[in-house]
Amino acid sequence: MNLNLSAIAVRERAVTLFFILLLVAAGAYAFVMLGRAEDPNFTIKTLTVTTAWPGATAREMQDLVAEPLEKRLQELTWYDRVETTTRPGYAYMMVTLKDSTPPSVVQEEFYQARKKLGDEARNLPSGVFGPFVNDEYSDVSFALYALKAKGMPMRELARQAEVIRQDLLHVPGVKKINILGERPEQIFVEFSFAKLATLGVSAQDIVAALQRQNTVTPAGSIDTHGPRVFIRVDGAYDSVQAIADTPIATTGRTLKLSDIAEVRRGYEDPPTYLIRRQGEPTIMLA
Numbered sequence: 134m135n136l137n138l139s140a141i142a143v144r145e146r147a148v149t150l151f152f153i154l155l156l157v158a159a160g161a162y163a164f165v166m167l168g169r170a171e172d173p174n175f176t177i178k179t180l181t182v183t184t185a186w187p188g189a190t191a192r193e194m195q196d197l198v199a200e201p202l203e204k205r206l207q208e209l210t211w212y213d214r215v216e217t218t219t220r221p222g223y224a225y226m227m228v229t230l231k232d233s234t235p236p237s238v239v240q241e242e243f244y245q246a247r248k249k250l251g252d253e254a255r256n257l258p259s260g261v262f263g264p265f266v267n268d269e270y271s272d273v274s275f276a277l278y279a280l281k282a283k284g285m286p287m288r289e290l291a292r293q294a295e296v297i298r299q300d301l302l303h304v305p306g307v308k309k310i311n312i313l314g315e316r317p318e319q320i321f322v323e324f325s326f327a328k329l330a331t332l333g334v335s336a337q338d339i340v341a342a343l344q345r346q347n348t349v350t351p352a353g354s355i356d357t358h359g360p361r362v363f364i365r366v367d368g369a370y371d372s373v374q375a376i377a378d379t380p381i382a383t384t385g386r387t388l389k390l391s392d393i394a395e396v397r398r399g400y401e402d403p404p405t406y407l408i409r410r411q412g413e414p415t416i417m418l419a
C-alpha cells in the first residue's frame with residue numbers, strides 16, 4: 134500500500150491547516166527568543182609571551198630563550214601550538230590552545246602557563262627580561278573619555294583620573310578601566326662633567342651616594358609589656374629637597390648635591406607617547 138501524503142493533506146484540510154499554523158507559531162516564537170547581543174561573549178584561547186635580551190642575536194634568542202619556554206608550554210593539557218618570532222634582542226610567542234578546550238578551563242590553562250614560564254625564567258641566561266605574559270590583549274574598550282583641565286599639572290590630572298576610574302569601576306558591566314596618556318613623574322639630577330672634574334667628583338660617586346642614602350633596611354624591634362615596637366631608620370627620600378641635601382664627599386670636604394647639580398621634579402622625557410585634544414595635554418579613560 135503506497136502512502137500518498139499529498140492526497141492525505143488535501144483530504145484532511147483541517148489537520149493540515151493546524152500543522153501549518155503550529156509550525157508558523159513555533160518559528161515566530163523561536164525567532165523572538167533567539168539570543169542576540171551587540172557584543173556577544175566568546176572565549177579567546179590565545180595568549181602572548183614576550184622576552185627581551187639586549188645585545189643577543191636572533192639565533193641566541195631562539196636557542197637560549199624561546200626554545201626552553203616552548204618546551205615548558207608544551208606541557209599544558211590543552212596545548213595546541215606556539216608561533217614564535219625572534220629578532221635581535223627580542224622574542225614574541227603566540228600560544229594557542231586547542232579549539233576543543235572547554236571555556237571553563239581556559240583561565241586555569243593560562244594560570245598554569247604563567248606558572249611554568251615563571252619556573253623556567255630562573256634558568257634563562259643572565260640579562261634576560263621576562264617572560265611577560267599577556268592573556269588580556271583581546272579586551273575591547275567600548276568607550277573613550279578625554280579628561281583635561283587647562284593649567285592643571287599633569288600629576289593632579291592623573292589623580293583626578295584615578296578618582297573617576299574608581300567610581301566607574303562600580304558601574305555594572307565595566308570590567309577594567311585603563312588610564313592612557315599619563316606621564317610618569319621623575320626626579321632629574323643634572324650636572325656638568327666639567328664641573329665635577331674640577332671638584333674631583335665622578336658621576337659614579339653621586340650615584341653611590343644616592344643609593345646609600347635612599348635605602349630601607351630593618352633595624353629590629355623592642356619587646357615591651359604591651360605592643361611590639363618596631364625601629365625604623367629614617368633615611369629614605371621623601372621630598373626633592375631631601376635629595377638636594379644629599380652629602381657628597383670630595384677630597385677634603387663634603388658638599389651638598391645641590392651645590393654641584395640641579396635637582397628638579399619633572400615628567401618622563403622623552404615621553405613614551407602623548408595624547409592631546411584640541412592642542413592640550415589630555416588623559417584618556419578607556
